[in-house]
Amino acid sequence: MTIVELVLILVRGLGQGAIFALIAMSLNVIASASSILNFAVGALMVLAGVGAYMILPSDPTLFGWIMAGLLIALGMGVFGFLQGGLTLIPLKSSVEQHSWLITTMAVSIIIGAGIHLFGGSLAFRVPSPIPPVTIYSTTTPTAYLLLIVLAVAVYLCLKWFHSRTYIGLAMSAVAQDLDASKAAGINVRRVQLASFSLAGVVLGLTGHIGAPVINISADTGIGYLLSGFTAAVVGGMGNNLGALVGGAMVGVLSMFAAYQFGGIYQDSVTMGLLILVLMIRPEGIFGLAAARKV
């Protein structure tokens, strides 16, 4: 393998890994406030990409592109809020504590089916306002670099948010002890809805910024979901630093697999990594082994 190939795999792998890391962080944001894993995160990100396709002209200006991004982030925030509401309804009454699994999975299917109705089974191509850059004589779409910046920025913002803002602190409190938070007067339902919204905003930004390099089509959401989940598990479920590291690992590894063996093996390699981590160290790199209760 030449140095150029190595750079190519690393840069694109890290860029792709940033997508996985951002999905993993969205999973973490919701899971920490509600113990719900939102199966629709992959589809939501792809949906944001479709939004970018619809809004952006074929030759967007930088200003228009930024405005579109804000609009999509806002829209996905609202979408996340609504989906959260839908997911939380049956949890009030049902004995079926896993209802969230069905409702989020159903929303994922519905989004995919909607995209299919809108655009068939073809992938959407979204233009980039910024021309590609050349690193070590390899042409790299700027979206990969922007995604890496976005992942780090989101990580820092979440860190600040969870430790400095009231609603962020409330989320951390709910994550640690639900009953104590209720007793302390936190409106748990509102905090959980906020977490769905926040994840929606993150996914909206990811889908918009990554649109030129994301595979935007009806059935790709689930693949992104699994890669994002693998990133979260590798890093340690609930740990955003872990998501960042795990995302990078999954991204580079699957890019390497695609380069070495062909794109068709990309998901297989990710699955192999997921199984390997679950078998050897289920708590992930940064996770703590949960104390066993008897």
Added chain:
Amino acid sequence: MTELTSHDTAARGSFPNVSPLWVGIAVVAASVLIPGFSGNQYWSYSFTLVALYTAVAVFQNILMSEAGQFSLGQGVIFGVGAVTAASLTTLFGYPYWLSAIGGFVAGLLMGALYAGPALRVQGYYLGFVTLSAALVFPQLVIAFDSVTGGVNGVPVYVGALVTPIVGTLTPLSLLAIALAVGALSLHYVFPKTRLGRKMIVSSVSTESAQSLGTNPGVIRFIAFLIAAAGTALAGILYVPLIGFVGPTNFRVDFSVLFFLAVIVGGQGKLLAPILGIWIVYLVPNVLLADFSHLRLMIYGLVALFVMLVFPDGLVGSIEKWWTARRPADTRTSFSLQDVFDALPETAGEGAASQDDRPLVSVRGATKYFGNAVALDGAGLDIRQGTIHGLVGPNGSGKTTMLNAVSGFLKLDSGAVRLFDHDVVAMPAWKRARLGLARTFQTPRIFEALSIRDNIRIGAEGHGGAQNSGFMEALATRDLPWLDRNPSLLPHGQRRLLEILRVLESDAPVILLDEPAGGLSAEERKDLARLLVHFRDKIGKTILLVEHDLSMVWQVADDITVMELGTVAAQGAPDEIRNDANVKKLFTGV
């Protein structure tokens, strides 16, 4: 865990007066036979396929409800069976029956592959692993095109199976009915079998299963194999029915279909898979065939709608509504006098082999949780045929000690001997089989089982075949409460029920974790009487962890007092009563 099964006990009242099994068999058979005899090619084909899918969903239902295993990848097992059978037939030229055996074995191997991760992780983690398999499977079918036919797929024609007997009824239709009916019958009988009960116990509480001598990992493995066997059979019958097998037949949503069908129908309900497959498969694919582009959309909307409106699934919600109309039993209780009457008296064997070596012996037990010390070199000996009280303030290490003896906790250092075996490295379920039974602070009562079965599972732990004969003695009396559902028992009786289970196990050593907690004064008296009876009349050896000091002093032969992970005092009740260390810890002993 959620509600498991409810078709099993008469306790719920006779919901449908007809057994749901016969309803299921009639529906499946009629749906295939009627179009078959009337010669309707299209409906014959559709309902034969629906029967195969129903069988897969039934096995998914068993896997989810009885075994508590969460798989989103059953379609892969189906696909592995189908692709293997098709390739062997068409690409490699083997006869179909031989290829079908190959497909069946391949499906079983796939099931065993799922069981691997299931030994380590549970719940949605397992769901994600199996979902990734569902995502990757069609890709691998394409990638290994030399053995699978790749993107183009493999055509298969098995004349003997698809030639009509009458009308459009083929031998294949009959096989599909047989498979679906067999699956339904298995699910109907399964919770009443020994393995079924073990599976239910393991899925609700792995600790409880281990304390009953069951290795939950083995049970999970068996559950995956059973589900894989049924699913692979459906897969190999699918091959001649559909006549063409390719990667597009088994996309992710194919696996999710079976999962959603069970949920939409109502997890754990016998008829749920039939109704579920009709709604999530038949309606969008066949009845709304003109809207095939809306198929996935309908599928998602139906799942969402059912979850929001009928959170227990359709069959579950109907059953709930039905039972709500009937006057329900508000309370069940059992009579302890019945129990005392049936208690065996076999003190002879136990007491005869009296020797001085303790049955349980712990030395220098040390355990840290992070920086906090739970056990700091504590030890104790339990003599045969005695009640050994273990007391101490909260956090002194009593329950940790009990867990160290029963194997639920790995000591940092120290020795544990049980019946003169070194058991430090032995898992809990093996220790249980040596003859150790225990209860938990929160009683582990299984509401999917009747009171009778809740007691009977005790005998399925220790040694296997042995039991105390207590259950048989009870069964000869006509006691209506035996077949009731334990969900209606008051708290105190739930505890007693767990203790009766331990008795039925015939284990010589019994560990009780705060059995008197939450009991009334009256119930405490009954409990003390029961313990003394166990020791004096049946020859049991008991470790009693308890906060009710007056009860401990009343029944125990030896007492160990713990403080901060160490033994503060040890000896006969009368000696300890005046010990200065003990007086410091408790006032008013």
